[in-house]
Amino acid sequence: MSGPAPHQPAPHRARHRSVADALDAFPLTRAQFWVMGLVMAGMFFDTLQQDAPGAIGPMLKEALGIGNDELVTINTLTVVGGIVGRLVGGYLADRKGRRFSLSFNLLVYTIGGLLSAFAPNYPIMLISRFIVGIGLGGEFTIGLTLVSExxxxxxxxxxxxxxxFASGGIGNFAAYGLFVVVLGPLNNVLGGNLLSWRWLLGFLAIPALLVVVYRRYLPESPRFLVDSGRIHEANRALTILASDNIRKRPSDAEVVPFLDTSSSAEVQPHVSPTEIFKRPLLKRTVAISVASWMAFGAQVTLLVLLPTLLVSKGYSVSSSLVFTLIMYAGSMFGALAAALVAAKLPRRTTVLIAGVLGCLSAIAFAELANGPAAILIYGSVFQFFSLFLNSTLALWSPELYPTRVRALGCSTVNGVGNIAGALMPFAAVFAFDHAGVAGVFLMIAAMYTILAVSARFAPETLGRSLEDINEQQETAPAAAPAPEANTA
Structure with a gap:
């Protein structure tokens, strides 16, 4: 994504019927750029924490005296926590605001991460990963919702x-770079296999505390504020977003009346969470839920099992982590490609093409990846399409719901993916035990085929405002021409 444009005066004299009209008149300001940066920071640490159990799996087995089934259960409890976090976080975000929910989820994540680092036994580890999952689940989808708005x-x-790109792309690559260093050259310095993983988990939890502090600078979503009838606060948020200074809170005199505050806005009623399972939202909920199941299930399966699969081929723990790091370079470019094509290529076309190519890359890995070079090449290609698909579905999901249930809808369809993340690794273990590495990747190829078909049933959203997509006029009456104001 391009960097922030130099500050330009916001179009204060324009008449805006809606938040969409106001935002469409903005350049990309530094304030918007910093909001995205803060959300990215939270997602980045989430990814590090999510990847950790797979990387330290062999060490956890040794330190806690557990087997493969128990290791997968740790992942399962994390994913189950993610389901809870997504649903609770989405509900809170639609009721109390995006900013509140983001701060709450990140704090829960940090507490769970520190508890994981000090877990004395397997049961405590399960509890701690469940808590981590709650924080992980809400953080990602609410962040997507806020940025989309x-x-x-x-x-x-x-x-x-x-x-x-920040979470699945850079995050995955940086995660395994960190794991290679901590669990490789620094392993003995940090206490060997029995202790180094604890240092790693502790390190992953502590930096997130800084993000909690920075979150106080986040402005609330103006769409959420308008939906709640808080037009003056929406104007304040728009004034901040139009400026170059995210830390400055404008006084009443400095707030630009992008939307008219003289008339009260229609407050959207609190609706039942089941609205996303009723017409006209049901079809899109089912379509993206199925696609998320397949995409996220495949991704988590690889996150959890890839180091173990490589060890089964005769590679050491350290070398398997290096292999995984190199392959995750493919995921970084896949996430970047998804962000770049999102402005030009229709969502349904993108998912169809990437689903087919992801299926072929999984088959190629299963059948042709027999030596180090082949493993790296085919593994990187597969990771490219894995993150390309996940990133496209992630940016698509918040576009499919009206503001009043956007966070919950986005969280729900992504939560279905979490359920797949909890269950599909068990299926992958079964496939691995009976058909080896080839069985795991052939299963993933079938999942990508189903993904490509299901996405055809969701509406196209490219180039359409959130209000137009959802046939919902979330507007305020137009403002009279306002005097120029300095919002920098």
């Missing part, structure tokens, strides 16, 4: 796609 329509796909 604060940028212009033409930039929305790239902006939200950049979140996937």
């Amino acid at each position: 604060i940028v212009a329509t033409k930039r929305r796909g790239t902006a939200v796609g950049s979140m996937g």
Whole structure:
């Protein structure tokens, strides 16, 4: 995504019927850029924490005296926690605001991460990973929702796609770079296999505390505020987003009346969470839920089992981590590609093409990856399409719901993916035990085929405002021409 444009005066004299109209008139400001940066920071640490159990799996087995089934159960409890976090976080975000939910989830994540680092036994580890999962689940989807609501329509796909690049792309690559260093050269310094993983988990939890502090600078989503009838606060948020200074809170005199506050806005009623399972939202909920199941199930299966699969081929723990790191370079480019094409290529076309190519790359890995070079090449290609698909579905999901249930809808369809993340590794272990590495990747190829078909039933959203997509006029009456104000 391009960097922030130099500050330009916001179009204060324009008449805006809606938040979409106001945002579409903005350049990409530094304030918007910093909001995205803060959300990215939270997602980045989430990814590090999510990847850790797979990387330290052999060490956890040794330190806690557990087997493969118990190791997969640790992942399962994390994913189950993620389901809870997504649903609770989505509900809170639609009721109390995006900013509140993000701060709450990140704090829960940090507490769980520190508890994981000091877990004395397997049961405590399970509890701690469940808590981590709650924080992980809400953080990602609420971040997607917030970013989708604060940028212009033409930039929305790239902006939200950049979140996937920061988490799934850079995050995965950086995670395994960190794991290689801590569990490789620093392993003995940090106490060997029995202790180094604890230092790693502790390190992953502590930096997130800084993000909790920075979250106080996040402005609330103006769309959420308008939906709640808080037009003056929405104007304040828009004034901040139009500026170059995210830390400054404008006084009443400095707030630009992008939307008219003289008339009370229609407050959207609190609706039942089941609205996303009723017409006209049911079809899109089912379509993206199935796609998320297949995409996220495949991704988590590889996150959990890839180091173990490589060890089964005769590679050491350290070398398997290096292999995984190199392959995750493919995922970084896949997430970047998804963000770049989001502004030009229709969502359904993107998912169809990537699903087919992801299926072929999984088959190629299963059948042709027999030596180090082949493992790295085919593994990197597979990771490219894995993150390309996940990032595209992630930026698509918040576009499919109206503001009043956007966070919950996005969280729900992604939560279905979490359920797949909890269950599919067990299926992968069964496939691995009976058909080896080839069995695991052939299963993933079938999942990508189903993904490509299901995505055809969701509406196309490229180039359409969130309000237009959902046939919902979330507007305030137009403002009279306002005097120029300095919002920098």
